[in-house]
Amino acid sequence: MNKITLKIPATSANCGPGFDCLGVALNLYNEVTYEITDNDKLELEIEGEGAGYMQPGSYNLAFSSFFRVWNKVANGRHIGLKLKQVNRIPMSRGLGSSSSAIVGGVLAASILGEANLTKEELLRYANSLEGHPDNVAPAIYGNFTISFFESLGPKCFVLQPAKPIKFIACVPELKLSTELARKAIPFKINHKDAVVNASRTALLVAALTSGKYEYLPTAMQDKLHQPYRAHLIPGLREAFYGARNKGAYSAIISGAGSTIMAYASPDQDVEAIGAAMQNALKLKGVESQYYIYDMDTQGARIMW
């Protein structure tokens, strides 16, 4: 086999209190075809996000992630590589576009290099490129994931919520680099704040598995990262309020932002929740679009 097309879900990390450990996969997908060629070149065609400025090469995660695995599994076989991407996941908005590129690369190399790596092995490679596992884990496994480290590296527990949840993503025009958003968080945090997050994260997992979603408004509170990042997203607090006011369980910063993600019951008026967040940002001069998603349950997969 010298060609494969994959589909990789968008993800939303942290889920409020679960900084760098919780994440959820969404039914929004990038598609990518990896083709091994014998012309020794790296080639890239893009439709959608990144078209016109993303270039092939070692700085491009879709290539570097592929070769990270390929160089381990293919016995030094020298190849050319042609990629065709259909990119639907917005970039630099906290929806896992980098993770999608990384997971696509490691999975394609595993299949084309006939290594058939396990999901746990894919997670180890992907985490080594991303630096934290909370986006790559749901991109690989689907569903909600709880990532953690053991001596051999990152692992994850896959969690299926007891009842459906609608995810309303308010995506600002404003791009936010993960590096900048991580620098906004203090190196040391207050012990009491750590206790708040430990209790909220435990409660969130219990609420999701038991279906007692009445606990979600409390369970999704956070004191580790959102208070320090709020100034990077004008209108954030007002958008949180607007989403709650229209019936969402809660709204949080998706990953490192800038997307604001509301969680709601399918019975709620999800359009009104999206519009409330959009209006809150607009009042602060930030344009945005909102989208309604469901959870993806399969993770990255082969299309053909």
Ligand code: HSE
């Ligand atoms: N947990 C990460 C963060 C997600 O909040 O910085 C970003 O990829």
